[in-house]
Amino acid sequence: MSPPRRNCSWELGTGNLAKTRNWNWKLSKLGTGNSEGPGSIRMGAMASQPAQPPPVYDWAKLVGHSLKQNGAWATYEKLLEARRAYPEDLLLRGYAEIVRNTIVRDLLGSPKGLQSAPKLTPEFLTDFDRFNLTAQEGYLISLIDGRISLDMLLKLTPFDNFTTLFTIAKLQNQRAISMPS
Amino acid sequence: MNDLRLSLLDNIPSAIAVVHMEGGITYRNRSFDDWFGKGADEWMQRSARTVGGERGWLQTFFLDEKVDHSLDIEFNGRVYRVERIEHRGDRNQVALSFEDVTRQRESEQAKSDFTSMIVHDLRGPLSGIQGTLEFVLSQESARLDSLYEELLREASREAERMMSLINELLDFSKIESGNFDVGSDSVPIAAVLKRSVHSLQTVAGRDNIHLVSGHGIDLPMLTGSEEKLTQAIINLISNSLKFTPSRGVISIGAQVLRDQGGPKSIIITVTDSGMGIAVDDLEKLFEKYKQSKNKSFRGGGGTGLGLYIVKQIVEAHGGHVNIASIQGVGTSMIIDIPVKRAA
Numbered sequence: 001m002s003p004p005r006r007n008c009s010w011e012l013g014t015g016n017l018a019k020t021r022n023w024n025w026k027l028s029k030l031g032t033g034n035s036e037g038p039g040s041i042r043m044g045a046m047a048s049q050p051a052q053p054p055p056v057y058d059w060a061k062l063v064g065h066s067l068k069q070n071g072a073w074a075t076y077e078k079l080l081e082a083r084r085a086y087p088e089d090l091l092l093r094g095y096a097e098i099v100r101n102t103i104v105r106d107l108l109g110s111p112k113g114l115q116s117a118p119k120l121t122p123e124f125l126t127d128f129d130r131f132n133l134t135a136q137e138g139y140l141i142s143l144i145d146g147r148i149s150l151d152m153l154l155k156l157t158p159f160d161n162f163t164t165l166f167t168i169a170k171l172q173n174q175r176a177i178s179m180p181s
Numbered sequence: 182m183n184d185l186r187l188s189l190l191d192n193i194p195s196a197i198a199v200v201h202m203e204g205g206i207t208y209r210n211r212s213f214d215d216w217f218g219k220g221a222d223e224w225m226q227r228s229a230r231t232v233g234g235e236r237g238w239l240q241t242f243f244l245d246e247k248v249d250h251s252l253d254i255e256f257n258g259r260v261y262r263v264e265r266i267e268h269r270g271d272r273n274q275v276a277l278s279f280e281d282v283t284r285q286r287e288s289e290q291a292k293s294d295f296t297s298m299i300v301h302d303l304r305g306p307l308s309g310i311q312g313t314l315e316f317v318l319s320q321e322s323a324r325l326d327s328l329y330e331e332l333l334r335e336a337s338r339e340a341e342r343m344m345s346l347i348n349e350l351l352d353f354s355k356i357e358s359g360n361f362d363v364g365s366d367s368v369p370i371a372a373v374l375k376r377s378v379h380s381l382q383t384v385a386g387r388d389n390i391h392l393v394s395g396h397g398i399d400l401p402m403l404t405g406s407e408e409k410l411t412q413a414i415i416n417l418i419s420n421s422l423k424f425t426p427s428r429g430v431i432s433i434g435a436q437v438l439r440d441q442g443g444p445k446s447i448i449i450t451v452t453d454s455g456m457g458i459a460v461d462d463l464e465k466l467f468e469k470y471k472q473s474k475n476k477s478f479r480g481g482g483g484t485g486l487g488l489y490i491v492k493q494i495v496e497a498h499g500g501h502v503n504i505a506s507i508q509g510v511g512t513s514m515i516i517d518i519p520v521k522r523a524a
Contacts, residue, residue, distance in 0.1 A: 060507050097515075098452055098507055102510060
């Protein structure tokens with residue numbers, strides 16, 4: 001069965017670039033998961049459907065504008081979508097990594113840095129079914145008690161450090177946890 | 182008009198010949214005759230043959246479609262750079278120009294030998310200085326005044342930096358002399374990444390930069406040189422450290438790209454939250470002696486060879502290097518190395 005097709009548009013807010021160009025792509029959705037990690041990317045699914053040639057967009061400008069106007073998470077979601085459409089485009093992978101790195105830098109940007117201790121939000125405690133966590137996120141959440149610092153979490157989890165920090169940032173973005181200001 | 186053209190061709194300093202696929206010379210100018218003489222016909226026919234599975238050099242000009250194809254070949258103890266001028270219309274013939282590059286090659290070799298000798302001579306005494314400083318700092322730091330201790334630490338850091346510059350020059354001279362073989366050992370890439378991160382963790386911590394690894398341990402083995410690949414990753418991280426401000430993040434990631442036959446290649450990314458690189462500078466970064474116009478946060482210039490060496494190492498493993506960069510946000514160096522290197 002062929003994967004479902006959908007239209008995707010990356011509108012760059014109301015900036016000049018958005019006025020001059022309309023970044024509408026017809027993307028075929030090649031995967032379903034949004035999670036990004038150090039796992040494998042299976043290309044076999046592409047066999048019956050040749051990969052589209054990489055677009056000749058100025059990704060640096062496009063991603064830079066999107067970061068300013070839509071924030072890191074929205075930009076990251078769009079990059080994942082673009083990456084699923086153009087899995088062979090290594091530069092897209094690089095831009096996704098830059099955005100992931102920015103997200104982790106923001107997480108560590110508080111004065112306490114790695115000594116910050118995340119805590120569960122009241123929203124999560126009262127309505128946790130809404131969050132639809134992955135196993136990895138669930139495991140991390142189970143360790144968070146408001147006393148364990150990020151540094152300690154990195155030591156306790158079996159995942160690599162970047163994945164752990166990125167997952168914590170994701171949980172923070174979903175408001176499942178909060179970081180002390 | 183035709184005579185004029187032939188006369189012009191006879192008077193240019195390069196040797197020119199039109200050669201048939203099977204090695205027959207259908208035109209030669211005067212310089213060609215002067216340089217190669219009567220032995221040229223037999224030499225050209227020999228170059229068109231395949232002997233013991235090895236193709237003669239002339240064949241590459243017919244098989245390779247690259248327009249700017251050039252080749253250095255030897256004839257009677259001299260080295261000539263052969264370039265294809267024309268290869269259209271009659272596909273059985275090719276017009277070639279020959280340039281005598283013997284002196285150029287000799288001077289390059291002499292330069293490379295000299296660099297190699299100097300670098301070896303510098304490494305010995307510098308290792309002694311480093312060892313002494315490390316000994317004093319590890320054994321005697323309790324007895325040192327804090328000012329002296331800080332000065333010795335600074336001297337140790339500078340010695341370390343000088344050693345890395347010298348090592349870069351040594352690698353560069355190896356690459357330039359063509360003496361750069363990456364071998365075919367099995368390389369545990371996860372261990373390479375772990376070791377590279379570990380070796381620079383202290384430097385990153387000193388500059389208040391988070392150096393974070395983001396790769397699993399189940400990465401397939403690569404074929405090549407563990408030492409060289411470690412060096413390439415260390416060069417990339419060191420480069421990021423130079424241009425990342427305090428409280429920044431440098432992440433090292435690896436992913437396996439698979440096809441139906443299993444693991445196809447490993448993609449390694451070294452991503453920083455530095456100032457980014459202007460689009461115009463991206464292409465030039467991997468050229469030798471080229472440095473980013475950005476000002477380093479750690480002070481001191483480099484040789485401009487670090488990324489050039491990375492590119493040579495990665496290409497020797499059959500891979501490619503790419504850069505993604507957003508000014509004011511960060512840069513990601515992307516290495517793509519095939520799991521099975523083409524023969």
